[in-house]
Amino acid sequence: xxxxxxxxxxxxxxxxxxxxxxxxxxxxxxxxxxxxxxxxxxxxxxxxxxxxxxxxxxxxxxxxxxxxxxxxxxxxxxxxxxxxxxxxxxxxxxxxxxxxxxxxxxxxxxxxxxxxxxxxxxxxxxxxxxxxxxxxxxxxxxxxxxxxxxxxxxxxxxxxxxxxxxxxxxxxxxxxxxxxxxxxxxxxxxxxxxxxxxxxxxxx
Numbered sequence: 532x533x534x535x536x537x538x539x540x541x542x543x544x545x546x547x548x549x550x551x552x553x554x555x556x557x558x559x560x561x562x563x564x565x566x567x568x569x570x571x572x573x574x575x576x577x578x579x580x581x582x583x584x585x586x587x588x589x590x591x592x593x594x595x596x597x598x599x600x601x602x603x604x605x606x607x608x609x610x611x612x613x614x615x616x617x618x619x620x621x622x623x624x625x626x627x628x629x630x631x632x633x634x635x636x637x638x639x640x641x642x643x644x645x646x647x648x649x650x651x652x653x654x655x656x657x658x659x660x661x662x663x664x665x666x667x668x669x670x671x672x673x674x675x676x677x678x679x680x681x682x683x684x685x686x687x688x689x690x691x692x693x694x695x696x697x698x699x700x701x702x703x704x705x706x707x708x709x710x711x712x713x714x715x716x717x718x719x720x721x722x723x724x725x726x727x728x729x730x731x732x733x734x735x
Contacts, residue, residue: 539643540573540640540643540644542569542576542577542590542591542593542594542597543594543597543598543603543606544636544640545569545572545573545576545577545594545640545644546565546569546591546594546595546598546607547598547606547607547625547629547632547633548572548633548636548637548640548644549565549568549569549572549591550565550568550595550607550623550624550625550629551625551629551633551637552568552572553565553568555607555623555624555625556624556625556629556630556633556710556711556713556714557624557659557707557708557710557711557714558624558707559609559621559622559623559624559703559707560622560623560624561621561622562588562591562592562595562611562622562623563588565591565595565623566586566587566588566590566591566592567586569586569590569591569594570586570587570591572644573644574586576590577590577591592611595607595609595623598629604628604629604632605626605628605629606625606626606628606629606632607623607624607625607626607629608623608624608625608626608706609621609622609623609624610622610623624706624707624710625710627709627710627713630710630713630714659690659691659707659708659711660708660711660712660715660717660720662689662690662691663689663690663708663720663723664720666685666688666689667685667689668681668682668685668686668688668689668723668727669689669720669723671685672719672722672723672726673719676722677726679726681727681730683731686727686730686731687701689727690704690705690708690727691704692704698732701732702732705724705727705728705732708720708724709721709724712724
């Protein structure tokens with residue numbers, strides 16, 4: 532009888548790490564994609580009971596739901612795609628707390644999983660950052676800081692949106708870029724996004 536490797540990680544830890552690997556620090560990731568990645572990382576924990584060759588979606592979904600709870604650090608933000616509506620987007624991404632947690636625990640988790648991984652979707656996030664950094668709104672912020680006279684149109688264009696983009700989408704895009712800036716340690720980008728969040732989104 533072949534013994535199974537015991538992975539000294541909780542389901543929450545594996546699910547949050549899987550979300551990170553899939554690029555959840557800069558965009559929302561579908562629950563099913565996270566379930567597949569969890570299964571790849573820890574098949575004994577994220578498989579069906581009888582048919583162990585199949586990934587268990589519900590195990591991943593419960594782990595993500597637990598990771599979102601305040602008592603567990605609120606490491607992720609999101610909801611099942613089945614709950615998607617006009618006011619919710621569906622899918623999952625890392626919260627600011629989740630990004631900090633990854634930075635503190637990444638080496639330990641990789642060691643436990645005996646896998647070396649790196650986040651995906653770098654090209655997409657680099658393009659968005661480049662648009663922001665080259666924007667007129669960001670240039671104004673660099674020159675005038677908190678006194679910058681930036682219009683709403685200039686702000687949304689800097690994060691690859693338009694004046695007709697729904698507020699939820701604008702907020703989501705800003706939060707995605709904030710996560711990217713946090714991971715890449717772009718201090719001025721984070722200051723700019725904080726400024727825009729306070730000026731435009733917190734008052735809407």
